[in-house]
Amino acid sequence: MSGTPLLAARDVHAVREGDHGPVAVLxxxxxxxAGGTLAEVVGPSGSGKTTFLLALARLLPGVxxxxxxxxxYADGIAPQTWRTRVxxxxxxxxxxxxxxxxxxxxxxxxxVRHGEQPxxxxxxxxxxxxVGLADVAPGRDVSRLSVGQIARIALLRVMLxxxxxxxxxxxxxxxxxxxxxxVARLTGAFVAEGGGVVRVSHVRADATATARYRLAGxxxxxxxx
Amino acid sequence: MPDITPGGAIPIGAWELAIATVFVLxxxxxxxRMGLRLERDLAIATVRTYLQLFxxxxxxxxxxxNQTWPIVLALLGVMVVAAARVVLKxxxxxxxxxxxxxxxxxxxxxxxxxxxxxxxxxxxPVWYEARYVLPIAGMVIGNSMTGIALAVERLFADxxxxxxxMLGLAALGAGVWECARPSVRTALTAGLVPTxxxxxxxxxxxxxxxxxxxILAGADPLExxxxxxxxxxxxxxxxxxxxxxxxxxxxxxxxTEDGVYLEKGYREPAA
Numbered sequence: 043m044s045g046t047p048l049l050a051a052r053d054v055h056a057v058r059e060g061d062h063g064p065v066a067v068l069x070x071x072x073x074x075x076a077g078g079t080l081a082e083v084v085g086p087s088g089s090g091k092t093t094f095l096l097a098l099a100r101l102l103p104g105v106x107x108x109x110x111x112x113x114x115y116a117d118g119i120a121p122q123t124w125r126t127r128v129x130x131x132x133x134x135x136x137x138x139x140x141x142x143x144x145x146x147x148x149x150x151x152x153x154v155r156h157g158e159q160p161x162x163x164x165x166x167x168x169x170x171x172x173v174g175l176a177d178v179a180p181g182r183d184v185s186r187l188s189v190g191q192i193a194r195i196a197l198l199r200v201m202l203x204x205x206x207x208x209x210x211x212x213x214x215x216x217x218x219x220x221x222x223x224x225v226a227r228l229t230g231a232f233v234a235e236g237g238g239v240v241r242v243s244h245v246r247a248d249a250t251a252t253a254r255y256r257l258a259g260x261x262x263x264x265x266x267x
Numbered sequence: 268m269p270d271i272t273p274g275g276a277i278p279i280g281a282w283e284l285a286i287a288t289v290f291v292l293x294x295x296x297x298x299x300r301m302g303l304r305l306e307r308d309l310a311i312a313t314v315r316t317y318l319q320l321f322x323x324x325x326x327x328x329x330x331x332x333n334q335t336w337p338i339v340l341a342l343l344g345v346m347v348v349a350a351a352r353v354v355l356k357x358x359x360x361x362x363x364x365x366x367x368x369x370x371x372x373x374x375x376x377x378x379x380x381x382x383x384x385x386x387x388x389x390x391x392p393v394w395y396e397a398r399y400v401l402p403i404a405g406m407v408i409g410n411s412m413t414g415i416a417l418a419v420e421r422l423f424a425d426x427x428x429x430x431x432x433m434l435g436l437a438a439l440g441a442g443v444w445e446c447a448r449p450s451v452r453t454a455l456t457a458g459l460v461p462t463x464x465x466x467x468x469x470x471x472x473x474x475x476x477x478x479x480x481x482i483l484a485g486a487d488p489l490e491x492x493x494x495x496x497x498x499x500x501x502x503x504x505x506x507x508x509x510x511x512x513x514x515x516x517x518x519x520x521x522x523t524e525d526g527v528y529l530e531k532g533y534r535e536p537a538a
Contacts, residue, residue: 058533059532101527103523103533122442122526125437129439131438132435132438136432154440155440196435200438
């Protein structure tokens, strides 16, 4: 890989309290993600895939090691600002009470985006149509959404906020094939625009992945496609 | 016709105390008969009531005669520490530092409200007049303790219940306050609602305890009413300010400096 990677991690360690004392979930992980890449990370259940994504998003306590975004070290970037650029979509995305529009505009209610303009109503309608949710009005209450609709709206919310890197934790685990295809199309478009995606998968292999890694025993290794 | 004390109260002797105890024995008998297994707790609570309140009576009688400001302040300190221990016990899985925060919140509200009432409203001749300061402080700290304990318990339970939602918020760039705000609101509602309900029902559903005590002690009901209003308002103020202060001092303890919520498995042992 030449040039500065979009996202780089070096010698990342993460320890979690296990039943028989501390367990090194990440044990010196080195990882680099170029722009325009969709990296798929596989590994046995409990191997630390979610922990890896949390560490990259700086959402895990007690992580050591170096992280850099486009060459800028994480130390010099406020954690909240980092998370707007390296955005994690958790495995069980939770929407806040309110309407679909409230949720899609939620990032712009946060202090970290103070002064930025949230998307207008028309943009929300177009964005919903773009993920196969043309029949969902922005004014619909989120309590009236299906699990699959919630997953897509949570993904849309993250993407509308225009991060540089998307960290997806089993984004299609609760989706039918058609919805999963919409998600794959959406992330594909994000990658085509130069963004980077790290995607943890369990249910379906992503045919559009341009790099594959395996996480096991606290280490990550590149797999040949 | 029984004697009446100079203050207007009808004195109670051992026989009268025994009659009151018989009613508890009846309750204990019912518990035994119905297999509720409450008779042991009831017996222990009754014995504790006798011992603690008689001890209090003797202490108060001694303090009223020998009062000095260090003694009065020391007693207030003991009350605050004891109340903070109750909060800690009820808060269950609270993070380390909750005891200190409770002490600060209760000392702040307890001392401020008590001395404001005794100095500005009752206008006691000596600022540490134990006959006024200690009972008023007891009511203020006791009620504020209940409010704080309810609020703190709810705070940490609600934060745990919302951990998935908070992870999503933090992943979007939310700060600690933005993640915790709904739980802080829920906690403060839980802590303050009993006090607000009690104010709404006072005089309609029940006669408040202090007013009852004063009337039984021979005071004019209207005078007792004015005292009760002062007491209820100061309890409401102390409970509200105490609960707000303690929750605001405590919610950050469950987050890292980077604004990450500490899930179980990443926490230091409970306080």
